[in-house]
Amino acid sequence: MRIVLIGFGTVGQGFTEILRDKGDALRRQYGFTPQLVGVATRSRGTLMAEDGLDLNALLEAIQKGHLDTYPNNPGVTRNLSTLELLEQCGAQVMLEAGTTDLQTAQPALDHCYTALAKGMHIVSANKGPIALAYPELMARASKVGKQVLFEATVMAGTPSLRLAMQALAGATISEARGIFNGTTNYILTQMEGGMSYAHALAQAQALGYAEADPTADVDGWDAASKVLILATAIFGKQLKLSEMTVRGISSITSEDVEAARAAGERWKLIARVTPQGGTVEPLRIPVTHPLASVGGATNAVTYVTDMLGEVTLVGAGAGRRQTGFALLADLLDLHRLGV
Amino acid sequence: MRIVLIGFGTVGQGFTEILRDKGDALRRQYGFTPQLVGVATRSRGTLMAEDGLDLNALLEAIQKGHLDTYPNNPGVTRNLSTLELLEQCGAQVMLEAGTTDLQTAQPALDHCYTALAKGMHIVSANKGPIALAYPELMARASKVGKQVLFEATVMAGTPSLRLAMQALAGATISEARGIFNGTTNYILTQMEGGMSYAHALAQAQALGYAEADPTADVDGWDAASKVLILATAIFGKQLKLSEMTVRGISSITSEDVEAARAAGERWKLIARVTPQGGTVEPLRIPVTHPLASVGGATNAVTYVTDMLGEVTLVGAGAGRRQTGFALLADLLDLHRLGV
Numbered sequence: 001m002r003i004v005l006i007g008f009g010t011v012g013q014g015f016t017e018i019l020r021d022k023g024d025a026l027r028r029q030y031g032f033t034p035q036l037v038g039v040a041t042r043s044r045g046t047l048m049a050e051d052g053l054d055l056n057a058l059l060e061a062i063q064k065g066h067l068d069t070y071p072n073n074p075g076v077t078r079n080l081s082t083l084e085l086l087e088q089c090g091a092q093v094m095l096e097a098g099t100t101d102l103q104t105a106q107p108a109l110d111h112c113y114t115a116l117a118k119g120m121h122i123v124s125a126n127k128g129p130i131a132l133a134y135p136e137l138m139a140r141a142s143k144v145g146k147q148v149l150f151e152a153t154v155m156a157g158t159p160s161l162r163l164a165m166q167a168l169a170g171a172t173i174s175e176a177r178g179i180f181n182g183t184t185n186y187i188l189t190q191m192e193g194g195m196s197y198a199h200a201l202a203q204a205q206a207l208g209y210a211e212a213d214p215t216a217d218v219d220g221w222d223a224a225s226k227v228l229i230l231a232t233a234i235f236g237k238q239l240k241l242s243e244m245t246v247r248g249i250s251s252i253t254s255e256d257v258e259a260a261r262a263a264g265e266r267w268k269l270i271a272r273v274t275p276q277g278g279t280v281e282p283l284r285i286p287v288t289h290p291l292a293s294v295g296g297a298t299n300a301v302t303y304v305t306d307m308l309g310e311v312t313l314v315g316a317g318a319g320r321r322q323t324g325f326a327l328l329a330d331l332l333d334l335h336r337l338g339v
Numbered sequence: 340m341r342i343v344l345i346g347f348g349t350v351g352q353g354f355t356e357i358l359r360d361k362g363d364a365l366r367r368q369y370g371f372t373p374q375l376v377g378v379a380t381r382s383r384g385t386l387m388a389e390d391g392l393d394l395n396a397l398l399e400a401i402q403k404g405h406l407d408t409y410p411n412n413p414g415v416t417r418n419l420s421t422l423e424l425l426e427q428c429g430a431q432v433m434l435e436a437g438t439t440d441l442q443t444a445q446p447a448l449d450h451c452y453t454a455l456a457k458g459m460h461i462v463s464a465n466k467g468p469i470a471l472a473y474p475e476l477m478a479r480a481s482k483v484g485k486q487v488l489f490e491a492t493v494m495a496g497t498p499s500l501r502l503a504m505q506a507l508a509g510a511t512i513s514e515a516r517g518i519f520n521g522t523t524n525y526i527l528t529q530m531e532g533g534m535s536y537a538h539a540l541a542q543a544q545a546l547g548y549a550e551a552d553p554t555a556d557v558d559g560w561d562a563a564s565k566v567l568i569l570a571t572a573i574f575g576k577q578l579k580l581s582e583m584t585v586r587g588i589s590s591i592t593s594e595d596v597e598a599a600r601a602a603g604e605r606w607k608l609i610a611r612v613t614p615q616g617g618t619v620e621p622l623r624i625p626v627t628h629p630l631a632s633v634g635g636a637t638n639a640v641t642y643v644t645d646m647l648g649e650v651t652l653v654g655a656g657a658g659r660r661q662t663g664f665a666l667l668a669d670l671l672d673l674h675r676l677g678v
Contacts, residue, residue: 018646022509025511026509030508030509156647157510157646157647158647158650159502159506159507159650162505162506163498163502163506163652166501166505166506167498167501167502167505167506167668168498168668169369169668169671170361170365170369170664170667170668170671171496171664172364287626287627288626288631288632289632290629290632290633290653292627292632293627293628293629293631293632294629307357307496307660307661307664307667308495308496308497308654308655308661308664309654309655309661310653310654311497311498311652311653311654311655312651312652312653312654313502313650313651313652313653314629314649314650314651314652314653315647315648315649315650315651316647316648316650321646322646322647322648325509325510325646325647328509328646329506329507329508329509332508332509
């Protein structure tokens with residue numbers, strides 16, 4: 001399977017490390033032999049190699065700071081633009097692992113359209129195109145008979161979408177709710193341990209959970225983007241952020257946390273979506289509630305179904321390897337489909 | 340898809356009701372059109388109909404107490420033995436939903452072997468053949484190119500096996516642990532509310548969770564059979580009940596429950612399996628532990644993985660419709676494979 005990787009940050013590198021470390025096992029166990037034929041970054045160069053890039057050399061190059069430091073192997077082309085790379089690399093699958101933009105979904109959306117036009121399947125860790133343009137994306141994909149997979153966009157590699165779309169096939173889901181943002185859940189958990197909001201946020205940033213600008217996390221927009229993705233994937237409804245109630249955790253004080261604790265409750269940033277719409281808001285829930293024990297950077301989703309009642313999945317919501325694994329899981333799905 | 344159903348108790352009837360109620364939706368959504376061409380019971384008759392049985396009439400007949408009361412439609416053959424039915428019905432899939440026997444796996448195992456010899460795929464809600472004879476069953480199935488699916492055997496229709504074997508493909512599972520018996524979990528939950536063990540057991544029996552002879556549940560053997568199934572499905576290891584530590588809940592007193600409560604803990608019957616072996620035993624866990632909030636007849640499994648850390652699934656562990664749904668989910672898998 002010939003793969004081109006757009007974006008080579010934490011997720012792209014995590015994925016590449018997994019390919020390097022699990023390559024033999026994947027071949028033996030699934031007959032799966034992926035080949036990375038191109039990598040694009042925004043400002044650290046671009047590589048294309050018809051016969052596949054050397055994964056160790058690639059990871060070394062990015063650690064040195066620029067893909068220019070990749071060895072001068074025969075067949076390597078450098079510094080194409082991302083669109084040129086997509087046009088020329090001859091990949092069967094594009095991995096979109098660039099930065100999420102929840103206003104425009106760009107440039108990821110253009111990457112997706114170009115890749116589909118070139119006959120590639122799409123595996124996206126980028127929430128933008130799925131949250132904002134799923135109907136158009138699926139229309140174009142179905143026209144050319146290609147798949148769009150996006151397990152990485154909700155709860156990292158914890159198979160939240162696979163559970164809803166494959167494992168629960170035959171059941172009807174009427175509601176999804178859960179904890180979809182690791183940063184805020186980590187901050188709330190630390191505040192329960194007595195830490196101030198500001199200190200907990202600084203720690204989340206130091207640990208790499210929260211961005212330098214933490215607005216998307218703490219104001220609820222990241223969780224809201226996952227609500228958009230679940231709405232479109234499960235209910236076929238394109239919601240809009242502007243039509244949703246979205247409240248974050250930045251107004252939660254240590255006193256609020258203590259008041260909840262005294263009442264046997266915990267604050268959690270709960271996202272909820274039904275065919276009628278979605279919300280994100282901090283709620284106090286009893287400590288004995290299943291979602292209350294979901295601590296730190298862990299995430300959880302509960303699907304309400306007709307056949308089984310409530311089905312809850314709890315697991316990692318973020319992380320280099322955990323999100324990289326989601327890309328591999330989607331590729332294995334394509335492999336099973338004969339790509 | 341032509342289907343023969345062996346065993347027409349709670350699970351078989353639940354499955355038939357789902358087919359009746361979801362028939363149109365299954366056709367529209369998945370292009371799936373199952374046809375029940377035979378049903379066998381131990382003591383309430385047997386029916387075969389080449390063109391498919393009428394599901395409403397079939398459910399009415401079993402509610403009247405015997406399949407003899409099914410209408411005299413043309414093409415209906417009555418009172419074949421189960422093995423004759425399997426030989427003659429021309430089904431593509433056998434659903435084994437008879438009574439579990441954890442000593443011999445019979446007569447279900449013979450049904451499975453006969454069905455495979457006749458070229459049928461197997462979907463089993465019966466734990467016996469999977470827990471005791473999986474290697475031989477898989478060897479015979481692979482020889483004739485057929486599938487053996489058994490989602491119903493662990494956590495009813497909650498997709499515990501699908502999660503491990505499909506959704507987590509690419510990750511390596513090193514341990515599974517959880518709460519796999521609804522009856523004992525219900526009893527322990529009721530005892531926390533102040534009920535005596537005897538009273539809670541009687542209530543579980545009245546609600547249909549526990550059998551008249553509750554030994555398999557309360558002494559841990561039902562949970563242990565699920566450990567055997569997980570060991571074989573996830574690790575490819577055939578464990579033996581006689582080599583496992585299995586302790587049930589019958590010795591847990593109201594005083595034990597109260598002592599745990601006072602310490603902020605709860606008793607749970609925890610099953611655990613690794614490639615090295617398995618155990619079932621009542622353990623005290625903190626109320627804040629994810630498994631502590633799994634109450635009543637709900638079950639849960641935690642998979643420990645290399646790529647994602649811990650992934651936990653919580654959902655129904657028993658129930659007419661919930662277990663019937665597991666059979667449907669396996670059939671949809673076969674349908675996707677082109678059966």
